[in-house]
Amino acid sequence: MHDAYTPTFFTRHNRPLRGVMIDNQPWFAAHDLARMLGLHHPQALHRRLQPHETRRICLRYATDSEEQIDVINEAGLYKALVRFGHPESLHLDTWLTREVIPTLRDQYAPDGPAPRRVTMNWQARRVVLLDWQGELWVPLEAMPRLLPTRMG
Known part of the structure; x- marks a missing residue:
């Protein structure tokens, strides 16, 4: 297991979403997703998920700084889209499934x-x-x- 992960940044409507691959599975910064869903208290997202859908990791940035954050897995991501109904949810789901998740997976796929x-x-x-x-x-x-x- 890695000590720190280097995130991939995605941007939608000038808001960042950090993603990482852990054991061949995409994980996303809970705080970033909460902001995209318009939640005023981002910790509410993390608390409403199952223990296997969330974890705390360390991210390492290009500036050699590190940050401890909560991340959610792909199942937790889709659960959040359904639970926290937001007018943007349908478009956000399309963006995540057509662009973000495939791009993140492709970055870590073996060359072929x-x-x-x-x-x-x-x-x-x-x-x-x-x-x-x-x-x-x-x-x-x-x-x-x-x-x-x-x-x-």
């Missing part, structure tokens, strides 16, 4: 011929691409958001 999700910054936006057979692919539903609009 399978397609992998990668991220790149383009025009001040974070874009998730698929790296497959040496080429980068953009999801079709992301295209209208990426192309600049022109007034005719």
Whole structure:
């Protein structure tokens, strides 16, 4: 077991979500998720989960600083989306299942011929691409958001 984990940062509406892989499973900062769900008391999220859905870990940052935080696993994440109904929950669920969790898993997957999700910054936006057979692919539903609009 590691002494400290290096988080991957995801951003939605200018709010960070830190994720790590522990034993091939994604775990997320409870405080970050609570803020995304609009909870005024983030500790409420941690207390409403089962013991196997949460744990306390140490995160190590690029600045060589460390922080002890509570994290929740994937099951706890989905439970929180259902329990703490928030108007953004449906969109948050889509973002988590289509972008965050697959990207986190791909970062820790062994190298091989399978397609992998990668991220790149383009025009001040974070874009998730698929790296497959040496080429980068953009999801079709992301295209209208990426192309600049022109007034005719």
